[in-house]
Amino acid sequence: MNKHFTSKLLTLLMLLFLVACNNDEPLVDEPSTENVYLTNVIKETSFNKDGLAAMVVDYVAGQGINLSADFVSMLMRDVDVAAIEYTTTGVDGNPVIASGVIAMPSGTSSYDHLVSIQHGTLDIEEAPSRQLFYYEMLPVISGHIIVMADYLGYGSSQTPDRQHPYQHNRLTGTACADMIGAAREYLKQKLVTETDDDIELVGYSQGGQASMATLFELQRRGQAGSVRAVYAGGGPYDLESILQTFLSYKDNPLPYARTGYLPYLIRGMVYGENLQVSDENLYAPIVIEKGLNKMFSTRPLSEWHEALGTDITQVIHPDFFDTPTFNGNADVIAVIDALRKNSLVNTSVQPEAPIYMYHSPLDDFVPYSNAVNAHKVWSSSTLTDLSMPGHVLGGIEFMLRYMGLWELVGPMLGMN
Numbered sequence: 542m543n544k545h546f547t548s549k550l551l552t553l554l555m556l557l558f559l560v561a562c563n564n565d566e567p568l569v570d571e572p573s574t575e576n577v578y579l580t581n582v583i584k585e586t587s588f589n590k591d592g593l594a595a596m597v598v599d600y601v602a603g604q605g606i607n608l609s610a611d612f613v614s615m616l617m618r619d620v621d622v623a624a625i626e627y628t629t630t631g632v633d634g635n636p637v638i639a640s641g642v643i644a645m646p647s648g649t650s651s652y653d654h655l656v657s658i659q660h661g662t663l664d665i666e667e668a669p670s671r672q673l674f675y676y677e678m679l680p681v682i683s684g685h686i687i688v689m690a691d692y693l694g695y696g697s698s699q700t701p702d703r704q705h706p707y708q709h710n711r712l713t714g715t716a717c718a719d720m721i722g723a724a725r726e727y728l729k730q731k732l733v734t735e736t737d738d739d740i741e742l743v744g745y746s747q748g749g750q751a752s753m754a755t756l757f758e759l760q761r762r763g764q765a766g767s768v769r770a771v772y773a774g775g776g777p778y779d780l781e782s783i784l785q786t787f788l789s790y791k792d793n794p795l796p797y798a799r800t801g802y803l804p805y806l807i808r809g810m811v812y813g814e815n816l817q818v819s820d821e822n823l824y825a826p827i828v829i830e831k832g833l834n835k836m837f838s839t840r841p842l843s844e845w846h847e848a849l850g851t852d853i854t855q856v857i858h859p860d861f862f863d864t865p866t867f868n869g870n871a872d873v874i875a876v877i878d879a880l881r882k883n884s885l886v887n888t889s890v891q892p893e894a895p896i897y898m899y900h901s902p903l904d905d906f907v908p909y910s911n912a913v914n915a916h917k918v919w920s921s922s923t924l925t926d927l928s929m930p931g932h933v934l935g936g937i938e939f940m941l942r943y944m945g946l947w948e949l950v951g952p953m954l955g956m957n
Contacts, residue, residue: 582626639696644678645733650733654741655725658680659751665694774899799846814875
C-alpha cells in the first residue's frame with residue numbers, strides 16, 4: 542500500500558467520522574459514573590444475629606420488658622451496614638455534607654424497594670451514622686434494605702453550636718430525600734441491582750413527622766409515584782398544639798420531665814427559619830440569669846431536661862402564656878408563626894400515597910390530638926390506636942406492627 546493511498550484513506554475516514562458527529566441523530570452517551578448525592582463511604586461493617594439480639598434484649602429491658610435472648614435471636618439475621626456522607630441543602634440554601642446509614646441483610650444482591658426510616662429524637666452524639674446500628678433499623682431483619690438519614694446538625698453536618706432544624710418541614714424532608722438518592726448510588730456502587738424504585742417511609746415520634754415531610758418533598762420532586770406507603774407513628778404534625786400542651790402545664794408540673802424539648806423546638810424553628818430573635822425574649826428570666834441558654838449550644842439535649850426542671854414557667858418567657866397577643870413580643874410571635882408554617886396539618890397539599898398512622902391515646906409525650914387532626918386533613922390516611930401506654934412503649938408496638946410481629950410478641954407482653 543503506497544503512501545498516497547494511505548493518506549487518502551485516512552482523510553476519507555476522518556470525513557466519515559465528522560459527518561457522523563454532525564448527523565441529526567444524537568450520539569448515545571455512556572451512562573455517567575458520577576454521583577449526584579453520594580460523596581464518601583465513612584465505614585462499612587457487619588453485625589451478626591446474636592449481637593443484634595443482645596442489643597434488642599438490652600434495649601427493651603431498659604423499658605421494663607423482658608424477652609428471651611434465644612427467642613429474639615431466632616428472629617434475627619446477619620446484617621451489613623455502611624455509614625455514608627452525601628450532599629444535601631443546608632439552612633442557608635447552599636450545599637452541605639450530611640451523613641446517614643444503610644443496612645441490608647448480608648448477601649443481598651438485588652432489591653425492589655427501599656425502606657427509609659426516619660429516626661426519633663436523639664442526642665446529637667447518638668447520630669445513627671456514629672452508632673452504625675440504631676434499634677429503629679430493626680426492620681432490616683424482615684429482608685428490607687434500610688436507609689436512615691442522621692438529619693441536619695447530626696453526624697457529618699454537626700455544627701459547633703449544635704444547631705439542628707428540629708421539626709422544620711422543608712429541611713427535614715430535603716435531607717431525608719437526598720439520603721435516599723445517596724443510598725441508591727451506594728448500592729449501585731456495591732453492584733446491588735435495583736429491580737424497582739419503590740420506597741416505603743417509616744418513622745415514629747419525630748420520625749413520624751419526618752416521614753411525612755419526606756413524602757411531601759418527594760411529591761415536590763415528582764417522585765411520589767415511587768412511594769408505596771407511609772407508616773407514621775406518634776408524630777408531632779401539629780406543632781402549635783405541642784406548644785399549647787406545654788403551656789397547659791403552667792400551674793402543674795409536666796407529667797414527664799422533658800421540658801428540654803420545648804427549647805429544642807424553639808431553637809429548631811429559629812435556626813430553620815433564620816429568625817433574628819433574642820434569647821432574652823424567648824426564655825424565662827431565670828434561664829438567662831443562670832446562663833442555662835448557653836447549655837443549649839454546648840451540652841446534649843438529654844441533659845437539658847434535668848437542668849431546666851419541670852416548671853414550664855421557669856423555662857420559657859412569660860409572654861408565651863399571654864395568648865393570643867403574646868404581650869406584643871415580636872420574637873415570640875415570630876416563633877409562633879414558624880410553628881404554624883411548619884405544622885404539617887396546615888399544608889394545603891394532600892399526600893399522594895397511602896398513610897398508615899398509629900398513635901397511642903395514652904401518649905404522654907405527643908398528644909393524641911396530633912394524629913386525630915392529621916387524620917381529618919389527610920384523605921388517604923387511616924388511624925390505628927396503639928394499645929401500649931405511653932410514648933416510648935407505643936414506639937415499640939409501632940415497630941413490631943410494621944414488622945408484622947405484633948401478633949406474635951404482643952401476647953408475650955400481656956397485650957391482646
